[in-house]
Amino acid sequence: MRKQFAVIGLGRFGSSVCHELNEMNHEVLAIDNDEQKVDKLSKHATQAIVADGTDEKMLKNIGIRNFDHVIIAIGEDIQASILCTLILKEMNIKQVWVKAQNDYHHKVLDKIGADKIFHPEHDMGQRIAEFLTSEKVIDYIDLSEDFSIIEIIATKKVIGKTLAEMDVRAKYGCTILAIKHSKGVNVTPNADETIKEGDLLVVIGHKNDLKRFQRDGI
Numbered sequence: 001m002r003k004q005f006a007v008i009g010l011g012r013f014g015s016s017v018c019h020e021l022n023e024m025n026h027e028v029l030a031i032d033n034d035e036q037k038v039d040k041l042s043k044h045a046t047q048a049i050v051a052d053g054t055d056e057k058m059l060k061n062i063g064i065r066n067f068d069h070v071i072i073a074i075g076e077d078i079q080a081s082i083l084c085t086l087i088l089k090e091m092n093i094k095q096v097w098v099k100a101q102n103d104y105h106h107k108v109l110d111k112i113g114a115d116k117i118f119h120p121e122h123d124m125g126q127r128i129a130e131f132l133t134s135e136k137v138i139d140y141i142d143l144s145e146d147f148s149i150i151e152i153i154a155t156k157k158v159i160g161k162t163l164a165e166m167d168v169r170a171k172y173g174c175t176i177l178a179i180k181h182s183k184g185v186n187v188t189p190n191a192d193e194t195i196k197e198g199d200l201l202v203v204i205g206h207k208n209d210l211k212r213f214q215r216d217g218i
């Protein structure tokens, strides 16, 4: 389904969000107060305009109210980012997602009702550290502070075993959601499914349980 998004602030983060949404064939309104940034991005958005994200009148005039989803990617000007968030939440925009610069910024954004707050540099740093310290984990998604989904390589320890024999749920409190292999993905695999060389396991669980599983179970 084609959705409508507005992205305010076209730095590295904002522009890459625009690129991706545009590639996915969604409608994207891109806004920045720097004309050069807007020109650079115009090919990768449905509409790109030069405007100040803290100008309430302008935001109303361009019909920002019609957007269910606005991403604020204004970086260093924390004051502008906060004001823009406040204006959009007062306009009852359903989803206002904001890039935060630091923990104080995050706290304020949370208080004024930002629906999702990102720390791209921090999150990416954490992700890279996670990969560097685990040779088995291929990818992971944070579901909340406590829960994640990881994609992990099947090692010799489990190759040839069935899911029932691995007994991951009882031993580690984690659940194997899917097994990826060369021919495709087996979603919700049966207990008698045998793990083969080259398989990737998609596992959900509490982060502590996943760590135990990575260390001892695979």
Ligand code: ATP
Pocket: 008, 009, 010, 011, 012, 013, 014, 031, 032, 033, 034, 037, 051, 052, 053, 054, 073, 074, 075, 076, 077, 080
């Ligand atoms: P990134 O890491 O994503 O490149 P950054 O954290 O370095 O970004 P900035 O470059 O400070 O952040 O800001 C991102 C973009 O937001 C810039 O292109 C800037 O012109 C734009 N911007 C800043 N203030 C406003 C504003 N009030 N209205 C619209 N755009 C703004």
